[in-house]
Amino acid sequence: MPDDDQKARLLRTIEYRQKFDERLGQIDQQTPFDSVHGVDTTESVELWELPDAEQTWVGRNARYSPTPVLTVRNALSKCDVKHEEVTFVDVGCGKGRVLLLAGELPFRRIVGVEASEALCAIARSNVEKASEASGGHDRIDVVHADATKFDVPADAGLFYFYEPFSVEVSATVLDRIEDSIRQHPRRVVLCFTGRGQPDGEGTDLEKTPVAAAPAEMRDQWNLVKVVLSPDAEFYDSFLYEYASSPA
Numbered sequence: 231m232p233d234d235d236q237k238a239r240l241l242r243t244i245e246y247r248q249k250f251d252e253r254l255g256q257i258d259q260q261t262p263f264d265s266v267h268g269v270d271t272t273e274s275v276e277l278w279e280l281p282d283a284e285q286t287w288v289g290r291n292a293r294y295s296p297t298p299v300l301t302v303r304n305a306l307s308k309c310d311v312k313h314e315e316v317t318f319v320d321v322g323c324g325k326g327r328v329l330l331l332a333g334e335l336p337f338r339r340i341v342g343v344e345a346s347e348a349l350c351a352i353a354r355s356n357v358e359k360a361s362e363a364s365g366g367h368d369r370i371d372v373v374h375a376d377a378t379k380f381d382v383p384a385d386a387g388l389f390y391f392y393e394p395f396s397v398e399v400s401a402t403v404l405d406r407i408e409d410s411i412r413q414h415p416r417r418v419v420l421c422f423t424g425r426g427q428p429d430g431e432g433t434d435l436e437k438t439p440v441a442a443a444p445a446e447m448r449d450q451w452n453l454v455k456v457v458l459s460p461d462a463e464f465y466d467s468f469l470y471e472y473a474s475s476p477a
């Protein structure tokens with residue numbers, strides 16, 4: 231049984247998330263995406279609502295919440311990559327909104343990695359529906375995998391992270407990306423969106439997103455740009471590049 235402190239913390243988290251979702255709803259209304267593309271990406275999902283969420287994964291405090299549309303378009307437009315030559319990876323793709331937005335750019339391939347099979351199914355259905363409406367999303371693949379075990383594509387050149395998980399998980403994902411760069415030397419850019427919220431109530435925004443902490447601590451990664459979000463300060467993006475990337 232949770233004690234009174236735990237209950238109070240849980241209630242504060244729920245209240246904070248309700249307010250967060252209301253704000254996100256307002257932002258989303260300004261740039262309608264689902265109604266335009268006939269998809270379902272807006273509604274947030276707590277992982278305990280998913281039939282396949284594991285206990286450890288819920289404990290890491292992850293949830294599905296989409297990045298606002300203009301934030302993604304703006305951040306991706308500032309990433310210095312040769313689209314036709316690289317695969318784009320959304321690490322923790324949820325319902326696949328970012329995949330569809332990446333599809334507006336000429337990436338060679340677009341891959342979403344998602345630990346929940348239930349969310350993967352929604353993402354695949356969204357890709358299918360958007361393809362019917364606008365034609366041609368055959369460059370997009372949704373992979374059901376834990377990002378810490380995911381096979382990094384040898385041509386992956388841009389990785390997108392929107393607050394998908396804890397520092398520990400992020401460090402393991404970064405290890406895999408670094409292994410891949412050593413095996414297949416290439417330029418790689420990491421885009422971390424969403425500032426950390428140390429107190430869980432959003433009143434004291436941290437400088438960088440939680441998942442970016444391992445990149446921040448490692449010499450191999452340089453912070454090359456901070457892209458301010460057109461939607462809200464919380465959604466600012468931090469771009470890192472591998473230090474010894476070939477031009």
Ligand SMILES: C[S@@+](CC[C@H](N)C(=O)[O-])C[C@H]1O[C@@H](n2cnc3c(N)ncnc32)[C@H](O)[C@@H]1O
Pocket residue numbers: 287292293294295296297320321322323324325326327328343344345346349375376377378391392393394395399
């Ligand atoms: C905040 S949502 C971001 C969704 C999407 N990238 C976007 O920006 O619209 C984070 C997603 O990461 C997924 N996730 C959490 N831990 C994961 C893991 N270890 N491997 C793969 N996906 C994970 C969650 O299920 C959730 O869908």
